[in-house]
Amino acid sequence: MAADLLDRSALTLRDDVAVGRVSAVEVCQACLARAQAANVALNGFNLIAAERALARAEQIDRQRAAGEPLGPLAGVPIALKDNLSVRGMRTTASSRILEGYVPPYDATVVRRLEDAGAVILGKTNCDEFAMGSSNENSAFGPVRNPWALDRTPGGSSGGSAAAVAARCVPIALGSDTGGSVRQPGAFCGVVGLKPTYGRVSRYGLLAFASSLDQIGPLTRTAADAALVLSVIAGADPADATTSREPVPDFGAALTGEVTGLRIGVPRAFVGADPPSGAGAVTTGLDEGVRRAFEQALGDLERAGASVVEIALPHAQYAIPVYYLVATAEASSNLARYDGVKYGYRSTGTKDQNLQTMYSRTRDEGFGAEVKRRIMLGTYVLSAGYYDAFYLKAQQVRTLLRRDYDRAFEHVDVVAMPTSPTPAFRLGEKTDDPLQMYLADVFTVSAPLAGLPAISVPCGFSDGLPVGLQLTGRLFDESTLLRTADAYERLTNWHTQAPPLPPH
Amino acid sequence: MSSVLTIADVERIAALAQLELTDEEKQLFTRQLADILAYAQQVQAIDTSGVPATAHVHAGQRTERADEPQRSLSVADAVANAPDPAPDAGLFRVPRVIGG
Numbered sequence: 001m002a003a004d005l006l007d008r009s010a011l012t013l014r015d016d017v018a019v020g021r022v023s024a025v026e027v028c029q030a031c032l033a034r035a036q037a038a039n040v041a042l043n044g045f046n047l048i049a050a051e052r053a054l055a056r057a058e059q060i061d062r063q064r065a066a067g068e069p070l071g072p073l074a075g076v077p078i079a080l081k082d083n084l085s086v087r088g089m090r091t092t093a094s095s096r097i098l099e100g101y102v103p104p105y106d107a108t109v110v111r112r113l114e115d116a117g118a119v120i121l122g123k124t125n126c127d128e129f130a131m132g133s134s135n136e137n138s139a140f141g142p143v144r145n146p147w148a149l150d151r152t153p154g155g156s157s158g159g160s161a162a163a164v165a166a167r168c169v170p171i172a173l174g175s176d177t178g179g180s181v182r183q184p185g186a187f188c189g190v191v192g193l194k195p196t197y198g199r200v201s202r203y204g205l206l207a208f209a210s211s212l213d214q215i216g217p218l219t220r221t222a223a224d225a226a227l228v229l230s231v232i233a234g235a236d237p238a239d240a241t242t243s244r245e246p247v248p249d250f251g252a253a254l255t256g257e258v259t260g261l262r263i264g265v266p267r268a269f270v271g272a273d274p275p276s277g278a279g280a281v282t283t284g285l286d287e288g289v290r291r292a293f294e295q296a297l298g299d300l301e302r303a304g305a306s307v308v309e310i311a312l313p314h315a316q317y318a319i320p321v322y323y324l325v326a327t328a329e330a331s332s333n334l335a336r337y338d339g340v341k342y343g344y345r346s347t348g349t350k351d352q353n354l355q356t357m358y359s360r361t362r363d364e365g366f367g368a369e370v371k372r373r374i375m376l377g378t379y380v381l382s383a384g385y386y387d388a389f390y391l392k393a394q395q396v397r398t399l400l401r402r403d404y405d406r407a408f409e410h411v412d413v414v415a416m417p418t419s420p421t422p423a424f425r426l427g428e429k430t431d432d433p434l435q436m437y438l439a440d441v442f443t444v445s446a447p448l449a450g451l452p453a454i455s456v457p458c459g460f461s462d463g464l465p466v467g468l469q470l471t472g473r474l475f476d477e478s479t480l481l482r483t484a485d486a487y488e489r490l491t492n493w494h495t496q497a498p499p500l501p502p503h
Numbered sequence: 504m505s506s507v508l509t510i511a512d513v514e515r516i517a518a519l520a521q522l523e524l525t526d527e528e529k530q531l532f533t534r535q536l537a538d539i540l541a542y543a544q545q546v547q548a549i550d551t552s553g554v555p556a557t558a559h560v561h562a563g564q565r566t567e568r569a570d571e572p573q574r575s576l577s578v579a580d581a582v583a584n585a586p587d588p589a590p591d592a593g594l595f596r597v598p599r600v601i602g603g
Contacts, residue, residue: 351598395551
């Protein structure tokens with residue numbers, strides 16, 4: 001019974017709760033038990049808020065008993081990446097510098113989820129301030145991949161992806177700046193959606209790179225991603241970057257139909273190694289990933305889609321552009337952590353001056369990768385380097401956007417593997433930050449162009465999940481979700497579950 | 504432009520970024536940042552003459568609202584998270600700013 005509950009989608013659970021086949025409390029208890037058991041091996045949660053979740057579930061059951069209308073996520077447990085603010089719930093961004101911080105307000109997505117009846121189960125582990133591709137940059141230790149405990153779950157939303165894959169929750173939220181929802185989705189064998197820039201309010205998301213950050217769902221089906229996006233999307237007066245573009249019913253777009261769909265594949269880019277600068281390493285496409293990707297394209301073609309070769313000439317520069325732009329923005333956003341208003345302050349600085357308190361607090365409070373990015377960002381914004389690095393990167397960002405504009409004149413979606421390799425080993429890239437950055441080769445383009453992109457499970461390489469990534473036009477999440485859902489109807493990759501710890 | 508980054512460069516950036524790095528961190532970051540910058544230098548070979556910069560991709564929309572006071576955090580909530588609050592005064596306490 002409990003195991004069966006845990007395999008159900010959010011849509012099914014919502015319907016089951018609504019008709020009384022199961023109570024919200026039963027669902028919540030099953031998920032809590034699974035989360036607590038799985039966390040021992042996976043370390044996916046920074047916080048499991050059992051009492052709060054059960055109280056919330058009881059409230060949903062009371063509402064149903066009283067015949068009150070229920071929201072579209074009523075009784076569905078959800079996990080939130082620990083960079084999303086929940087009033088009264090410890091929020092750390094997996095950083096020591098937020099030690100003791102308890103948000104005095106809810107993120108807009110949190111308010112929308114709870115208004116829809118979702119039950120927040122807890123906060124998931126992630127790379128510190130969402131900076132990383134392996135979840136190894138966490139003050140609370142790495143998350144392990146449920147498919148292979150010696151592998152990374154991906155990052156930075158590694159805990160969210162692992163929690164969904166390990167059946168702790170049917171759905172979770174992550175944030176995606178350069179691939180942080182899609183890549184862990186691919187590594188853990190679940191769906192990960194990065195919406196269009198401006199689609200979802202970031203109010204209450206701890207900022208990393210403000211021209212790139214987007215909040216997105218991790219789910220086991222495209223239909224659940226559509227459901228969550230319908231709840232969290234839309235304009236918000238508290239976030240001036242949200243768009244007033246109408247929010248469609250994303251669930252209604254899931255027709256199962258891909259006849260006539262034009263899929264663009266940038267073959268020269270996907271097949272090629274990124275260009276090697278001095279001292280650079282190349283990122284080869286894993287043979288198992290290539291095979292799964294080609295197989296997925298074949299499946300979609302047989303279902304009526306056409307595959308067209310396209311060129312994205314500037315995609316090969318997306319990694320340097322991304323790491324110049326994102327770190328510049330990060331160095332500015334993270335200037336706020338100074339030991340004054342909230343979080344950690346270096347001890348023994350009472351007799352020092354303010355300056356020493358600031359710099360010691362920041363050195364002790366931030367982890368190595370965050371410091372590295374603050375340093376890089378500060379450098380590229382500093383006098384004498386601004387034009388050569390930061391401005392140049394912003395210009396190449398324009399060229400990349402134009403590449404996509406041209407491609408979307410001929411195709412409806414662009415397909416690539418989500419990651420050139422399946423999940424790599426813990427510790428494999430931690431000594432070489434550049435090598436870690438190169439793993440993001442296929443995911444950094446979409447956020448630079450502001451475009452929506454989804455990763456959907458499309459097979460395995462040596463027993464490790466592989467993701468198919470689809471990028472769409474601005475605000476056209478519907479086509480991405482429709483294609484991903486149609487693909488799920490053709491294959492059963494998305495139903496595969498990792499070996500689970502004893503329940 | 505030289506791609507060689509010196510310890511002095513790293514110290515200068517660390518001061519700008521308000522980071523008091525240890526000697527070990529300075530050594531490590533000098534090497535790692537030099538690698539990353541050498542890789543990133545490839546963008547400088549791209550012809551971008553006449554290409555405008557993209558700072559963000561959101562369509563130019565007006566997001567102004569009427570200039571009217573709105574509810575915000577109470578002083579008590581605002582100082583509740585501070586490492587060294589003076590709640591009665593409604594203030595954050597910090598070490599001395601000048602001298603010391």
